Amino acid sequence: MSILYFSQFYPPENIASAFRADEHSRAWVEDGSDVTVFTGWPNYPTGSVFPGYKVEMLAEERRYGVRVLRSKLVAKPNTNIARRIMNGMSFLVCGAINIVLNGKRIGKNYDIVLASSGTVFAGCLGLLYAKTHDLPFVIEFRDITFEQMVATGTSEDSWKVKIMRTIELYLARSSAHVVVLTKGFKRLLCESGVDGNSVSVVPNGADAAVCASSDVSDELVLGYYGTMGISQDVPRTLKYAEAVKRLGIPLRYVIVGEGATRSDVEKAIATNEYPFARLLRGMPKKELEHYYQVTDVCVVSLQPSASFNATLPSKILESFARGIPVLFIGPEGEAAELVRESGAGIALTGSDEENIATLRIFFSNPDYRDELRAMGDRAVRTIECRFSRKKLASQMLDILKSAADRGNRHDD
Numbered sequence: 001m002s003i004l005y006f007s008q009f010y011p012p013e014n015i016a017s018a019f020r021a022d023e024h025s026r027a028w029v030e031d032g033s034d035v036t037v038f039t040g041w042p043n044y045p046t047g048s049v050f051p052g053y054k055v056e057m058l059a060e061e062r063r064y065g066v067r068v069l070r071s072k073l074v075a076k077p078n079t080n081i082a083r084r085i086m087n088g089m090s091f092l093v094c095g096a097i098n099i100v101l102n103g104k105r106i107g108k109n110y111d112i113v114l115a116s117s118g119t120v121f122a123g124c125l126g127l128l129y130a131k132t133h134d135l136p137f138v139i140e141f142r143d144i145t146f147e148q149m150v151a152t153g154t155s156e157d158s159w160k161v162k163i164m165r166t167i168e169l170y171l172a173r174s175s176a177h178v179v180v181l182t183k184g185f186k187r188l189l190c191e192s193g194v195d196g197n198s199v200s201v202v203p204n205g206a207d208a209a210v211c212a213s214s215d216v217s218d219e220l221v222l223g224y225y226g227t228m229g230i231s232q233d234v235p236r237t238l239k240y241a242e243a244v245k246r247l248g249i250p251l252r253y254v255i256v257g258e259g260a261t262r263s264d265v266e267k268a269i270a271t272n273e274y275p276f277a278r279l280l281r282g283m284p285k286k287e288l289e290h291y292y293q294v295t296d297v298c299v300v301s302l303q304p305s306a307s308f309n310a311t312l313p314s315k316i317l318e319s320f321a322r323g324i325p326v327l328f329i330g331p332e333g334e335a336a337e338l339v340r341e342s343g344a345g346i347a348l349t350g351s352d353e354e355n356i357a358t359l360r361i362f363f364s365n366p367d368y369r370d371e372l373r374a375m376g377d378r379a380v381r382t383i384e385c386r387f388s389r390k391k392l393a394s395q396m397l398d399i400l401k402s403a404a405d406r407g408n409r410h411d412d
Helices: 016-030 081-101 120-132 145-151 159-173 183-191 234-245 262-270 285-293 314-321 334-342 352-364 368-386 389-411
Strands: 002-006 034-040 058-063 066-071 112-117 137-141 177-180 199-201 220-225 251-256 277-280 297-301 326-329 345-348
Touching: 002 016, 002 120, 016 034, 016 066, 016 112, 016 314, 016 389, 034 120, 066 081, 081 120, 112 120, 112 159, 112 389, 120 137, 120 159, 137 159, 137 389, 145 159, 177 183, 177 389, 183 199, 220 234, 220 285, 234 251, 234 262, 234 297, 234 326, 234 352, 251 285, 262 277, 297 314, 314 326, 314 334, 314 368, 326 334, 334 345, 334 368, 345 352, 352 368
Parallel strands: 002 034, 002 112, 034 066, 112 137, 137 177, 177 199, 220 251, 220 297, 251 277, 297 326, 326 345
Antiparallel strands: 058 066
């Protein structure tokens, strides 16, 4: 099978969508498929093109058997919505130019076109290519952006939300099949009029890679590793770490990443109210492994908005895969349910006062270390049973083959 995969982000970029695109593509190649990924020049999240890359209109490389086409874009740091839109729009515009002017280099003998959204710009580019060459199209929604915009404070009646909703629903209705990451996302699309029979849920996955034990000191190490956007509400997590520290537990909180609210975290730490917190710049996945190896609990947070009920952050699965329990702070929904049902962490979905009281009860138990170890064991079992990357990549490939078969029958 020959697959053309549009994804704005791809390794060496450090972001969940890049990991998913890379690991799925490599699994499909191992299964015998030919995979071409159409992506941008690596620049996320700093907005600086990675060392070793020189921007061209269109360039080609090979990564683990995957053909990678890199299209020109305007690199901008992930610090505010205007810069993110400029970055995404440039990927769309330059990608469209490449489709017109460099069509022979891209090729057209594909069985299926897949596009991963977000960003929504990659989805639009994939649909443009599919329509141009009359190929079946599958859209993958990593987020439902119009819902996420409401969750972070934009009015539901805003023209911005209405435009995004129109674009995303158009992508869904124009596709041979839709893939979403959570059951809640499927429900949102169905409530918006998308046929449920054309929507499949393929969650994020991870491969179990248990870290070495961190029992080298009495210090409790908390870690937040990932994007620090408005959605994640990372500054709020500092007060939770402080509540544990006040129990007399030696504690260190390591925060690694970039994003729109990083400056707020910097300001909070600069007040010296959180001397136990250490803020580091985003780093490659391989370098981050050192911090995972000494982490006792991974912090995952979301804004406490009902609009995030359907969101399942990939950071939860990355932590589970390493045998590290999760402290989830956010709304009731799929993330909280997974943490509770798996028994692999603590889910805090109440008010700050209620949540901090729950934390104090847990960490006041003299045997809390034993419980954290048991949570870590349950985390790994959860990954192996429910979120194996290889199994999920195979499930995704079956969906693509089915959509391609339907497209071929339609042509006949």
